[in-house]
């Protein structure tokens with residue numbers, strides 16, 4: 001399968017060397033998210049269904065950090081290496097991204113990072129984001145979703161984003177884009193260049209630091225969020 005970039009993903013080392021205060025924050029927020037969603041452990045999905053795992057699974061920098069910590073602490077080095085080399089950044093034939101943590105061959109436990117899976121993965125199959133399959137969505141109060149969102153995307157009243165360059169910051173992105181953003185200065189520049197020239201951000205939400213505006217790139221077009229799908233709705237700011 002094709003990769004999203006020509007970049008050799010096997011050399012990604014920087015993503016495992018994050019400053020400790022960020023690690024502490026990510027761990028704490030993921031613990032709080034798990035507590036918040038504790039009552040939702042039973043979904044009505046067919047065990048073999050994983051339709052919502054295909055596509056651009058977006059996550060915050062907090063979730064990305066929590067996942068990489070989980071990999072470091074729970075996976076063997078060889079397994080992590082295989083993930084980075086072979087699965088991160090893979091695109092399906094139809095151009096959509098493949099979640100690197102999906103094990104399509106497994107019937108039941110198809111998610112290899114279930115304890116730290118992103119918020120969006122927890123919301124599918126609930127009343128907050130019902131899917132097209134014939135299942136009874138489990139009840140999820142919108143307020144709970146917003147609380148979870150706030151935990152992961154905000155620190156106090158400021159939203160969390162990672163600056164790519166003087167003009168642009170990354171707010172929400174698939175795992176592979178976060179890997180590039182966090183690996184090195186050179187990779188940040190590469191990612192910035194890719195986003196600007198490719199004209200498709202794979203669903204990622206970017207922040208224009210000059211215009212103070214959230215946007216995404218789709219088929220060469222810049223689509224600004226009027227209220228950023230509630231992104232940054234409480235207060236504009238940039239932690240990173």
Ligand code: SF4
Nearest residue numbers: 053099101102111121
């Ligand atoms: S993280 Fe897990 S639940 Fe989420 S899309 Fe990937 S495999 Fe599916």
Ligand code: SF4
Nearest residue numbers: 045049051052125131
């Ligand atoms: S939420 Fe829907 S698409 Fe996702 S696993 Fe459940 S039934 Fe399948």
